[in-house]
Amino acid sequence: MITLLKHELLRTRAMLALVGGVAVLVAVVGALFAATGWPALAPFGLVLAMGAIFAVVPAAQILLAVVYWQSSYGRMGYLTQTLPVRGSSIYWAKIVWAWLVSLAGAALSVGLVLAVSPLLARGVAVERGDLFRPLREGWALLTEMAPAWAVVAMVVLLVALVLIWPAQYFFAASIGSEAPLNRLGVGGPILVWLGVYFVTQVLTFVSFAAVPLAVGVEGDQLGIVRFDLFAEMVAGSSADVMPIGFLPALLLSTLVCLGWTARSWNRRVSLV
Numbered sequence: 001m002i003t004l005l006k007h008e009l010l011r012t013r014a015m016l017a018l019v020g021g022v023a024v025l026v027a028v029v030g031a032l033f034a035a036t037g038w039p040a041l042a043p044f045g046l047v048l049a050m051g052a053i054f055a056v057v058p059a060a061q062i063l064l065a066v067v068y069w070q071s072s073y074g075r076m077g078y079l080t081q082t083l084p085v086r087g088s089s090i091y092w093a094k095i096v097w098a099w100l101v102s103l104a105g106a107a108l109s110v111g112l113v114l115a116v117s118p119l120l121a122r123g124v125a126v127e128r129g130d131l132f133r134p135l136r137e138g139w140a141l142l143t144e145m146a147p148a149w150a151v152v153a154m155v156v157l158l159v160a161l162v163l164i165w166p167a168q169y170f171f172a173a174s175i176g177s178e179a180p181l182n183r184l185g186v187g188g189p190i191l192v193w194l195g196v197y198f199v200t201q202v203l204t205f206v207s208f209a210a211v212p213l214a215v216g217v218e219g220d221q222l223g224i225v226r227f228d229l230f231a232e233m234v235a236g237s238s239a240d241v242m243p244i245g246f247l248p249a250l251l252l253s254t255l256v257c258l259g260w261t262a263r264s265w266n267r268r269v270s271l272v
Contacts, residue, residue, distance in 0.1 A: 004085070004093030012067060016101060019060050020108055026052035031116035034123030042123045049120065053112045057105040057162060064098045065169035069189055073177035087265030091170070095258070098166035106162055146222040150215075157247070164254045168196050171257035174264045200253045208245035216241035 026048060033045025072080050072094075083090060121127060143151055175181070176188030184191070214227035217240070227241050 001093055004090060005097055008093060008097040015063055016060060019063065023052045023056045027112045027116055031119035035119040037123055046120060046123060049116055053109050056109050057102055060101050060105045061098065061165050061169065064101060065173060068094055068170055069173040088262040091262050091265045095166060095170055099163050102162050102166060150222060164250060167254050167257045171261045172196055174261045178264060203249035203253060204246045207249035208243065211245040211248055213245060214241035214243045
């Protein structure tokens, strides 16, 4: 596994360095534009900087998915598939690398926000600390009202929401490369991904009904409360809670994508 991960690093480091470098450059240029405070240039600079910052992770994940498809099922796939390693081991190395890159990209985004925040604050005529005041107050409220396990669970959830995308992308690339979909070329993975997206949305919708729960305030503490999303929609009201009914659907779909893709590598890979 260490050897496979090292190979992924050597094969993708130039591409990933380019993504990170472009993001840093665009974010800095956008922040400099925003710092001018000029009516037309400052808003454009703000949008440019924030767009570059938040595009780091999606851009890296999509590019890794393209490289995954090319190196596994394109011309390079013949070499990859002949490695004296179980197919699922190769897959796990690739998905773990994608997860590590995703976490590194998220860290880069956070670092960029902190680095350019003085320029952005100057552009919107506020103190640097005021930009992060809502986050600080929200975190303070969370740690005050929620037990430790709930805080940890929310952090894990945020991380998981970042990591589910490579699992779906790689699933689409693998299943879309099986016969007969492989005859469509890149169209096979695209069709499969559209199908995965549709199924996930349906499962999420059903999950809200099957798990009518949410995180809300009980007394002076945060806890799990009953929440009927559809009844709230019909009534036209909005409760101060965070529904968690979507979690089972996301977890189930991600586990299915991981297991099915690993099985595809072992039994159903077709390069012809």
